[in-house]
Amino acid sequence: MRIIAISFIISFHIYGVFSLRDNQVPVYYSKNSNSSADLYEIRKGKFLPFYTVVRFKNNECTATNGLVGTCYLRSECRTKQGVAFGSCSRGLGVCCVVTRNCGGLPTSSNNTYFRSPGYPDYYNGSSTTCTISIAKNRDSATHVRLTFTDFTLAQPHPTTGQCQIDRMNVLGSEISPPVICGENTGQHMYLRFTPDNSAMQIIILANSSTTFRRRWSILVTQHEQNESRRDL
Numbered sequence: 001m002r003i004i005a006i007s008f009i010i011s012f013h014i015y016g017v018f019s020l021r022d023n024q025v026p027v028y029y030s031k032n033s034n035s036s037a038d039l040y041e042i043r044k045g046k047f048l049p050f051y052t053v054v055r056f057k058n059n060e061c062t063a064t065n066g067l068v069g070t071c072y073l074r075s076e077c078r079t080k081q082g083v084a085f086g087s088c089s090r091g092l093g094v095c096c097v098v099t100r101n102c103g104g105l106p107t108s109s110n111n112t113y114f115r116s117p118g119y120p121d122y123y124n125g126s127s128t129t130c131t132i133s134i135a136k137n138r139d140s141a142t143h144v145r146l147t148f149t150d151f152t153l154a155q156p157h158p159t160t161g162q163c164q165i166d167r168m169n170v171l172g173s174e175i176s177p178p179v180i181c182g183e184n185t186g187q188h189m190y191l192r193f194t195p196d197n198s199a200m201q202i203i204i205l206a207n208s209s210t211t212f213r214r215r216w217s218i219l220v221t222q223h224e225q226n227e228s229r230r231d232l
């Protein structure tokens with residue numbers, strides 16, 4: 001028994017050092033376990049018959065704080081600057097919630113929350129813009145959906161209808177959407193990646209020279225042209 005345990009650890013390390021890529025986990029399988037739908041067997045153990053390397057789909061999960069997350073390895077979640085709230089994929093992954101305020105590296109995480117600084121407190125604004133950058137999370141992603149779960153900026157000008165104080169605009173999408181401001185809670189917007197697949201920027205100006213009870217929480221999800229085609 002002891003010898004088997006030691007060999008297991010040694011072969012685990014051989015595999016771990018040379019073969020494990022992102023999102024692959026060595027798993028001990030007892031003979032009568034059945035594999036679950038979101039686990040993919042990559043390779044059977046070479047040195048010993050009873051463990052195997054699997055990867056799991058980066059499926060959506062419900063975080064223990066009620067937000068929408070994505071199932072990642074704990075280390076991947078850290079790389080994506082997310083926070084783990086509970087586990088998923090039979091405890092192999094963590095339900096990783098990625099939340100961004102202003103700035104930072106482009107996010108490629110499906111289900112990223114773009115929030116005003118200090119959210120859910122109201123945001124007094126700034127003299128500079130608050131921007132996040134969204135990069136494709138896989139080659140097949142064609143567009144992004146912005147779901148405005150909470151979105152209140154200063155109202156447009158009452159006569160011109162123009163967003164003169166606060167405004168949100170998008171750079172780098174195939175077709176530029178209109179500039180928006182005011183109340184948009186419950187609305188959504190689709191944006192297409194450009195053919196060169198470059199990242200797009202969502203830019204919010206919350207003008208601190210006007211005091212206003214403004215704040216936003218935008219859920220950013222990435223989608224494929226043909227959502228029914230689900231590959232890894």
Ligand SMILES: *[C@@H]1O[C@H](CO)[C@@H](O)[C@H](O)[C@H]1NC(C)=O
Pocket residue numbers: 032033034
């Ligand atoms: C195997 O699959 C069945 C049906 O999906 C499930 O009820 C059972 O709990 C599974 N067994 C194990 C060991 O995961």
Ligand SMILES: *[C@@H]1O[C@H](CO)[C@@H](O)[C@H](O)[C@H]1NC(C)=O
Pocket residue numbers: 124211
């Ligand atoms: C925002 O502005 C209000 C009203 O001027 C002020 O009371 C509050 O302290 C400000 N908040 C921050 C975080 O600066």
Ligand SMILES: *[C@@H]1O[C@H](CO)[C@@H](O)[C@H](O)[C@H]1NC(C)=O
Pocket residue numbers: 127165205207208209210
């Ligand atoms: C913010 O508002 C002030 C006063 O309404 C205006 O002068 C200034 O140009 C605005 N800032 C930006 C970046 O639009």
Ligand SMILES: *[C@@H]1O[C@H](CO)[C@@H](O)[C@H](O)[C@H]1NC(C)=O
Pocket residue numbers: 060110111137138141221222223224227
């Ligand atoms: C992103 O998440 C949404 C919602 O779960 C899902 O429909 C979509 O297929 C995912 N897209 C990618 C590219 O992972």
Ligand SMILES: *[C@@H]1O[C@H](CO)[C@@H](O)[C@H](O)[C@H]1NC(C)=O
Pocket residue numbers: 226228229
């Ligand atoms: C989209 O998915 C459907 C159903 O799986 C398939 O029949 C169709 O060929 C797909 N279209 C493209 C453009 O991939």
